[in-house]
Amino acid sequence: MITIYRSNADGILENIDSIEQGSWINMVDPSKEEILLISQRLNIPQDFIPAALDEEEGSRIEFEDNATLVIVDIPFTEIDDNSLTYDTYPLAIIYTENIIITVCLKNSPVLLDFAHEKVPSFYTFKKVRFMLQILYRISNYYLLYLRQINKKSLLIEKTLYKSLRNRELIQLFALQKSLVYFSTSLKSNDLTLEKLLKQEILTKYDEDRDILEDVIIENKQAIEMCSIYDNVLQGTMNVFASIISNNQNQVMKYLTSVTIVISIPTLISGMLGMNVGGIPFFDHPNGFFNMCLIVTLITIGAIMYLSKKDMF
Structure with a gap:
């Protein structure tokens, strides 16, 4: 899918039908025909656009005579088994003398913010500034999702205190896996940003x-947050795995105690039900009541003894 935008004289973003000077071409999972069309129309290398369509593509910069390719990893949220998960995908930013192009496998919330004019003071014809604003927005989303991951982990921890299931631990593992993806992508982006800082065309103006x-600072902050949250999650998973095991031991101990208590009346009644002589209170008019009273007292005594041993 190809969408073309252009900022007008008043700075308002417009959706246009044809490629014009100073426009922004947003390509989402483009077809081979669309890739070929844009490559030939703008005379850019044909391998620039497909580079962002490989999920395993790493962050990098590539220069050609008439175009520059910048690939960075951007964060995404997905719904997996009714649970929100986090992942990263490559985003390609290609800018030429007159046009800027963005290519991604999915509709990115980063680019949607620009398309819906949620980002103030951006112009499609200011290509370098626009690209830097996209990079800054990406860093902001990383920080936003990292805070969400931290909040989700805290909510899961509260549930884990009373849980005997593995579901919460699996959810924590999914969050930890997301942090690994984020950390790898952020470190790769950091190298790319440092290379961008050395390019004169990108630092021609002080602003x-x-x-x-600022992008580099935000990115490094996100890397540090990833490291902290990953260490906390790893420790939390280890602790609560032990807690779940301990809770299970407590339940088994309780069930064992209940089994012992229940077996006392069963054992006595079974012995007294044998066809032999010498049964206590056999000839007594209240013999059955007396035996029940004795069995009850023995059972209560067993309960009190087990309670003192912290078996209940």
């Missing part, structure tokens, strides 16, 4: 350089 430096 552009300030934005890029």
Whole structure:
């Protein structure tokens, strides 16, 4: 899918039908025909656009005479088994002398914010500034999703205190896996951002350089947050795995105690039910009541003894 935008003289973003100078071409999972069309129309290398369609593509910069390719990993949220999960996908930013192109496998909330004009003061014809604003927005989303992961882990921890199931531990493992993806992508992006900082065309203006430096700072902060949350989650999973095991032991101990208590009346009644002589209170008019009273007292005594041993 190809969508073309252009900022008008008043700075309002417009959706246009044809490629014009200073426009922004947003490509989402483009077909081979669309890739070929844009490559030939704008005279850019044909391998630039498909690079972002490989989920395993790493962050990098590539230069050609008439175009520059910047690939970074951006965060995504997905619904998996009715649970929100986090992952990363590559985003390609290609800019030429007159046009800027973005390519991604899915509709990214980062780019949707620009398309819906949620980001102030951006212009499609200011290609370098626009690219830096996209990078800054990506860093903001990483920080946002990391905070969400931290909140979700805290909610799961509260549930785990009384849980005997593995479901919560599996959810924590999914969050930890997301942190690994984020950490790997952020570190890869960090190398790319450092390379961008050395490009004169991107730091020609002081304001552009300030934005890029802010992006690098935000990215490093996200890397640090990833490391902290990953260590906390790993420790939490180990602790609560032990708690679940201990809870199961407590239940088994309780059930064992109940079994012992229940077996006392059964054992006595079974012995007294034998066809032999010498049964206590056999000839007594209240013999059955007396035996029941004795069995009850023995059972109560067993309960009190087991309670003192912390078996209940």
